Amino acid sequence: xxxxxxxxxxxxxxxxxxxxxxxxxxxxxxxxxxxxxxxxxxxxxxxxxxxxxxxxxxxxxxxxxxxxxxxxxxxxxxxxxxxxxxxxxxxxxxxxxxxxxxxxxxx
Numbered sequence: 001x002x003x004x005x006x007x008x009x010x011x012x013x014x015x016x017x018x019x020x021x022x023x024x025x026x027x028x029x030x031x032x033x034x035x036x037x038x039x040x041x042x043x044x045x046x047x048x049x050x051x052x053x054x055x056x057x058x059x060x061x062x063x064x065x066x067x068x069x070x071x072x073x074x075x076x077x078x079x080x081x082x083x084x085x086x087x088x089x090x091x092x093x094x095x096x097x098x099x100x101x102x103x104x105x106x107x
Contacts, residue, residue, distance in 0.1 A: 002051050004088040012085050015061035020046065025077065028064060034074035 004012075015021060027040050037055060041048045049063060058064045063082065064075045 001105065002017060002084060003102055004082045004084050009085070009088050012061055012081075013061070014056050018054065018057075020050075020060055023056060024051070028075060030075075034067070034069060034076050036069070036072045036074050038072070040075075049050070 008038055016025075023044060024040055027043050028035055031039075037048060040055070043053045044051060055064065059066060059075075063078055065078050066073050066075055067075070
């Protein structure tokens with residue numbers, strides 16, 4: 001599994017930094033099959049264009065993948081990317097819990 005660098009982690013955190021995008025991820029996680037934008041829109045009190053914009057952010061971050069199903073675009077979670085992010089956060093937060101190293105005196 002590829003290790004994420006700080007820029008990757010920051011980009012993923014930005015993508016996850018909106019409640020609607022977290023809701024979309026939860027909806028996708030609960031589905032056994034692919035989910036179209038219309039399916040997501042039916043579960044959220046938002047316009048289809050708004051849902052599409054949020055899905056694009058998740059796509060750009062690599063958290064979901066898209067594929068065509070007839071004339072529709074369908075989406076599913078990238079569980080590999082979520083696992084990478086989980087591992088990175090685990091390492092990050094365990095490092096934050098460690099005793100801080102003494103600061104060198106600034107000149």
